[in-house]
Amino acid sequence: MSEPDAGSPRTGLAGRRWANFRRNRRGFLSTWIMVVLLLATLPAEFIANDRPLLVQFQDRYYFPVLANYPETTFGGDFATTADYRDPYVRDLIGADGWMLWPLVPFSYRTVALDLGEPAPSPPSAEHWLGTDDQARDVLARLIYGLRISILFGVVLTAFSSTIGIAAGLVQGYFGGLTDLLGQRLIEIWSGLPVLYLLIILASIVTPSFWLLLFLLLLFSWMGLVGVVRAEVLRARNFEYVKAARALGMSNARIMTRHVLPNAMVSTLTFLPFTLAGSVTVLTSLDFLGFGLPPGSPSLGELLNQGKNNLQAPWLGFTGFLALALLLSLLVFIGEAVRDAFDPRKVFQ
């Protein structure tokens, strides 16, 4: 690997990678769009909610997004949490104050009761992307759905790469019987029909976010093992790794300090693609109805609605475009990361 002449090689190498990453214009632009998307979806409660961000009532300030206030606070009749979309509550607050609403004044589970036509209703000034077949705002569900997709993907990727890297590291480093048994176990384990297993489990227990994550994790950790194992098999024969062993370093220390950094480049390159895969898995499970609990906002559920309501094309189009955008962005970013870590890549 030829180093640039800039400063010390570590900053030089990092600088070179950053420059390579930036030079992949498509990937760099995708990264920025992804950042905007994350900023728009991660604080979903503040972007799309059926509660106002701020209420000023009788010279006092309330933050309904962060806390529950009973209706009686605003002079209503019930001790239950105020429904700010209710015209009665609106009038009460409007009489002696004001409300600041989020950009999209609906939550993912808000049923629009004042819809003038049968649900699903087409896009309008109030519902920018229309409503789904239960009269819920599609844009609000999309924002929450993207968030859960991204979060699920990130958490699943994080867990499965941690386990996968550890397994690959141990197998590759110790080799021999450990490696042999590990590889056979993975071959058998990966032969299990994952989808059937999930369908059976979904009929016994209602899958939650974490249970689903655990079930998918049982099978997704194997993805990185091969890559890491191959890198480690190579690295363990490096002279300086042997040197460390001869100097009496512990195996754990050699694995983490000498071998793993070598395997990290190829692993990092893999991560965006793993992330895209995780998003797809959740979407397909949701589409089939074996995913997140009913009522959860998700891209798969939106696609399923689009399939069931072909007379309402905005449902299918929204789901398709959102998923296509998300996956394209992840793949483009992945390509840019790959370029950044490619020692032979030279841009003009």
Next chain:
Amino acid sequence: MADTTEALVEIRDLAKTFDVSKPWLARLLEGIPVQALKAVDGVAFSIRRGETFSLVGESGCGKSSVARMVVGLDRPTRGSVVFDGTNLAALRRRADIAPLRRRMQMIFQDPYASLNPRWRVTDVVAEPLDAFGLVGSRSERTEKVADMLQQVGLSPDDGRKYPHEFSGGQRQRISIARALAANPDFVVCDEPTSALDVSVQAQILNLMKDLQQRFGLTYLFISHDLSVVNHVSSRIGVMYLGRLCEVAAASDLFRHPQHPYSRLLLDTIPDVAMAGRARAPVPGEVPDPIDPPPGCAFHPRCPFAGERCLQERPEPAQYGHSTVACHAVEERRIPPFSRSNPGR
């Protein structure tokens, strides 16, 4: 052997066999037996405190395998390595081995590959310190590394650089600094100069000799280069095909080599006085170690081989100041060694 000083390291009947046979199913189908390569076959010697013991021999004679077993990179098939009265093979728990491991370090052949290119020199040199928990504070670590770098003739400022910014000789100095950072008693040097320019070799060898005196080190020196060995050794073991042919003090070996193989090795040293004169060519090749010749392994190439050498394996015995494994020496069939310019 007239031991005046105690032995720091004692190698007893050390052997290493590598399984080089085909996979089990292939063996079963083709009806071929298990094949074993005896890389080291019953080697025994002892290294006294403060001396430099060298192992010499052609490529593949098993000298590096001995070094690897001594430092624990490979587990011996048979025999034992006794370090300062403790049999290393008998220790199983890491906690028991660690204090001994600190006292036993290694310098490697290739100074380009044996240093992690991602690490700064400070971290490379401090690796044993960190691993054995020898320094308490950050400043103590920096100080110790700076001291080590100065001991090997580098500047403390070099610690901030990366290994690739140094020449081969400088990198070997870093390697030496790393080996000595843990303050060891015993250093195994596996061909430490064979990857270096001739002009740099002498510098590194002199540095190693200086450090040996300064820190009271004991060296096990592995080399195929007899002139290098002559420069550094107190005693020398000559290996051939996994066995020791001759163990003698350096001066004895170079002046009066007894084993025919030692003589052959000495004859191959090129020197100025011999220039232009025809030399006896080295007859034959090293035999296949998977299928070594019966009897004395050296007999196919030996000018003194007799009937007995083809059948019976010679055992090491004491002749004069040397330990030699040879029937011809035992039977006094060998004429005195004569060389136009015997060892310096």
